Amino acid sequence: MTHQKLTMAQALNHALRDAMRADDTVLMFGEDVGALGGVFRITDGLTAEFGEDRCFDTPLAESGIVGMAVGLAMNGMRPVVEMQFDAFGYPAFEQVVSHVAKMRNRTRGKVTLPMVIRMPYAGGIGGVEHHCDSSESYYAHTPGLTVVAPATVADAYTLLRKAIEFPDPVIFMEPKKLYWAKEEVDLTTEQPGIGKAVVRREGRDATLIAYGPSVPIALEAADAAAAEGRQLQVVDLRSIVPFDDEKVCAAVRSTGRAVVVAEASGFASVSSEIVARVTERCFHSLAAPIRRVTGFDIPYPPPKLERHQLPGVDRILDAVDDLQWEDS
Amino acid sequence: MTTVEERLLPSAEPVQLIDEHGARHDNPQYGMPAADALVDGYAQLVVGRRINDQAGALVRQGRLAVYPSSHGQEACQVAATMVLREQDWLFPTYRDTVSIISRGVDPIETLTLLRGDWHSGYDPHERNVAPQSTPLATQLVHAVGVAHAARLKGEDTVVMALCGDGATSEGDFHEALNFAAVFKAPVVFFIQNNEYAISVPLARQTVAPSLAHKGIGYGVPGERADGNDLAGLLAVLGQAVDKARAGEGPQLVEAHTYRVQAHTNADDASRYRDDEEVTPWLERDPIKRLDAYLTEQGLLEEAHRAEATAAADKIAADLRDGLMQDVSPDPAELFQHLYAVQTPQLKEQAAFLQDEIAREEA
Numbered sequence: 001m002t003h004q005k006l007t008m009a010q011a012l013n014h015a016l017r018d019a020m021r022a023d024d025t026v027l028m029f030g031e032d033v034g035a036l037g038g039v040f041r042i043t044d045g046l047t048a049e050f051g052e053d054r055c056f057d058t059p060l061a062e063s064g065i066v067g068m069a070v071g072l073a074m075n076g077m078r079p080v081v082e083m084q085f086d087a088f089g090y091p092a093f094e095q096v097v098s099h100v101a102k103m104r105n106r107t108r109g110k111v112t113l114p115m116v117i118r119m120p121y122a123g124g125i126g127g128v129e130h131h132c133d134s135s136e137s138y139y140a141h142t143p144g145l146t147v148v149a150p151a152t153v154a155d156a157y158t159l160l161r162k163a164i165e166f167p168d169p170v171i172f173m174e175p176k177k178l179y180w181a182k183e184e185v186d187l188t189t190e191q192p193g194i195g196k197a198v199v200r201r202e203g204r205d206a207t208l209i210a211y212g213p214s215v216p217i218a219l220e221a222a223d224a225a226a227a228e229g230r231q232l233q234v235v236d237l238r239s240i241v242p243f244d245d246e247k248v249c250a251a252v253r254s255t256g257r258a259v260v261v262a263e264a265s266g267f268a269s270v271s272s273e274i275v276a277r278v279t280e281r282c283f284h285s286l287a288a289p290i291r292r293v294t295g296f297d298i299p300y301p302p303p304k305l306e307r308h309q310l311p312g313v314d315r316i317l318d319a320v321d322d323l324q325w326e327d328s
Numbered sequence: 329m330t331t332v333e334e335r336l337l338p339s340a341e342p343v344q345l346i347d348e349h350g351a352r353h354d355n356p357q358y359g360m361p362a363a364d365a366l367v368d369g370y371a372q373l374v375v376g377r378r379i380n381d382q383a384g385a386l387v388r389q390g391r392l393a394v395y396p397s398s399h400g401q402e403a404c405q406v407a408a409t410m411v412l413r414e415q416d417w418l419f420p421t422y423r424d425t426v427s428i429i430s431r432g433v434d435p436i437e438t439l440t441l442l443r444g445d446w447h448s449g450y451d452p453h454e455r456n457v458a459p460q461s462t463p464l465a466t467q468l469v470h471a472v473g474v475a476h477a478a479r480l481k482g483e484d485t486v487v488m489a490l491c492g493d494g495a496t497s498e499g500d501f502h503e504a505l506n507f508a509a510v511f512k513a514p515v516v517f518f519i520q521n522n523e524y525a526i527s528v529p530l531a532r533q534t535v536a537p538s539l540a541h542k543g544i545g546y547g548v549p550g551e552r553a554d555g556n557d558l559a560g561l562l563a564v565l566g567q568a569v570d571k572a573r574a575g576e577g578p579q580l581v582e583a584h585t586y587r588v589q590a591h592t593n594a595d596d597a598s599r600y601r602d603d604e605e606v607t608p609w610l611e612r613d614p615i616k617r618l619d620a621y622l623t624e625q626g627l628l629e630e631a632h633r634a635e636a637t638a639a640a641d642k643i644a645a646d647l648r649d650g651l652m653q654d655v656s657p658d659p660a661e662l663f664q665h666l667y668a669v670q671t672p673q674l675k676e677q678a679a680f681l682q683d684e685i686a687r688e689e690a
């Protein structure tokens with residue numbers, strides 16, 4: 001038993017360290033991940049422990065970083081790369097969509113790419129333009145990519161370890177506003193793997209479906225609802241692709257009502273996909289159409305206006321109120 | 329006949345007309361700029377330094393979200409705009425606040441982005457200053473387009489496109505140079521090599537002999553200058569602008585300078601470099617040496633200094649007053665500027681937010 005109080009940033013750092021200790025083909029590289037330890041300190045101390053060949057800074061070019069990772073993975077390495085911020089992953093989009101996602105399929109499984117693209121993402125930190133994008137839908141829309149977003153400290157550790165061990169490329173979305181969230185954790189506890197959603201809170205009246213940065217807000221909303229006598233269940237997706245239809249649908253069937261909570265803009269997004277597939281599968285169990293609480297369909301706002309973009313407890317409770325309750 | 333190398337490769341050493349002690353060095357290729365340009369430039373350096381210092385203070389007071397300072401790079405900031413004419417364009421980055429203000433953009437509007445009010449605060453068409461670019465090197469290709477459009481319209485506009493040393497590793501830097509060369513676009517690519525990209529030293533960006541050497545592969549003449557010597561920069565950038573204007577195509581200029589402070593207030597430079605590395609650069613300060621040179625030449629009098637200080641005091645006071653005011657941007661704007669015609673969906677979302685705010689306030 002090794003209980004310790006860790007931030008999500010520290011848990012991610014532990015995951016990288018343990019993965020690098022366990023397998024010396026695991027390499028970590030990107031911008032400022034060496035001496036600085038990453039702008040969020042996720043790679044703190046890795047160069048010191050594993051040396052320049054295992055954790056290193058590259059020239060400043062995201063397409064180069066991801067493209068080189070493809071080659072390294074083709075030749076026996078397990079690269080983990082960091083895109084410094086969500087929006088700075090865009091110069092690598094060509095590599096991600098045209099090669100990272102397609103190599104296995106192109107070569108009928110002869111060339112596989114076990115690699116992880118770590119991406120601090122989403123808002124809530126008062127960042128200026130290009131520092132707060134929720135870009136998960138671009139990746140989730142791209143067949144061949146596995147997309148994961150932890151919401152808890154324990155999951156940050158587990159999911160990153162499993163992503164590094166995964167046989168295919170994983171886009172690992174780190175909700176940067178949760179980096180400093182602290183939790184008492186035991187990293188040796190086995191957690192569900194990639195592709196598995198979990199119920200974070202039981203409740204019989206309605207289901208909140210969330211992932212990444214929206215999970216703590218959903219839990220907060222459930223607390224507030226409980227105070228008003230409504231028991232909300234909270235499902236944390238953890239894995240966007242593969243999507244856990246079974247767990248999510250079972251949860252929704254158990255309550256008959258659902259609200260999807262996501263920070264990203266709602267139009268043509270992961271949240272729209274969730275509504276569509278759950279509706280297709282659970283239509284006859286639903287007492288009301290599934291509602292969504294998402295970011296508006298606008299570029300992420302400047303710091304002074306960002307609070308308007310973030311799903312908050314009140315918006316979630318309003319959406320829950322709208323779920324056609326006979327008694328009200 | 330000059331050889332390709334003579335035409336395209338930079339000088340053997342960065343061009344320097346005034347050294348760190350204020351001594352003059354004549355250069356057969358680059359004449360000393362006129363005295364009044366240097367005296368005017370001196371005042372702009374003093375103002376630029378004060379903008380950096382004041383902005384730093386305002387971050388500490390929570391009035392700016394973040395500030396990437398050009399402290400120590402003011403000669404580059406000022407020279408980049410001094411060599412431009414009114415019709416020319418400037419393409420700045422997040423670090424180029426001083427350059428934008430020296431181009432004549434309102435200081436408070438300039439700081440809109442870093443204050444967290446909006447993504448850009450000035451009208452780019454007013455002074456021909458593009459919005460500050462944060463995604464590295466992406467603005468350089470836009471600069472080529474603006475320059476090419478000017479050529480198509482028969483205008484003799486030159487575009488000054490700024491970037492850092494780290495940005496030269498991005499693909500867009502290379503595409504911009506190549507496009508500009510192929511289309512003979514009148515762009516001056518001006519790299520402020522301050523030795524660092526956040527924590528990453530130049531040695532990790534390139535093993536080329538210099539960044540100015542990167543021009544030759546694209547057929548673009550490269551030149552380098554001491555980035556803390558305003559005189560050298562004015563001479564080199566002035567010549568590059570003249571050539572671009574004369575139809576000779578794009579020019580690449582690298583300034584050797586140093587990022588004296590951390591990347592931004594949020595950065596801790598002690599994690600990746602020693603103070604001993606910084607100290608000699610403080611000696612090479614751009615203001616100190618120009619002051620020494622101009623004083624020695626009898627060109628800078630107490631009245632000039634007093635005037636420069638007064639201008640710096642005034643802009644510092646303007647920044648304090650302007651940024652101390654609590655102006656909240658209007659949330660309705662979040663939905664107003666995406667499309668020429670607002671979509672029905674955005675209209676709906678704007679109404680939703682308006683209603684929510686009204687309920688909050690009730």
Ligand SMILES: Cc1ncc(C[n+]2csc(CCOP(=O)(O)OP(=O)(O)O)c2C)c(N)n1
Binds near residue numbers: 464494
């Ligand atoms: C495409 C892209 N990738 C990463 C970043 C994050 N970032 C911001 S500034 C910076 C370093 C840039 O260094 P340099 O070009 O030398 O300019 P300087 O900051 O030194 O002026 C980095 C990596 C970014 N803004 N854009």
Ligand SMILES: [Mg+2]
Binds near residue numbers: 493522525
């Ligand atoms: Mg730099």
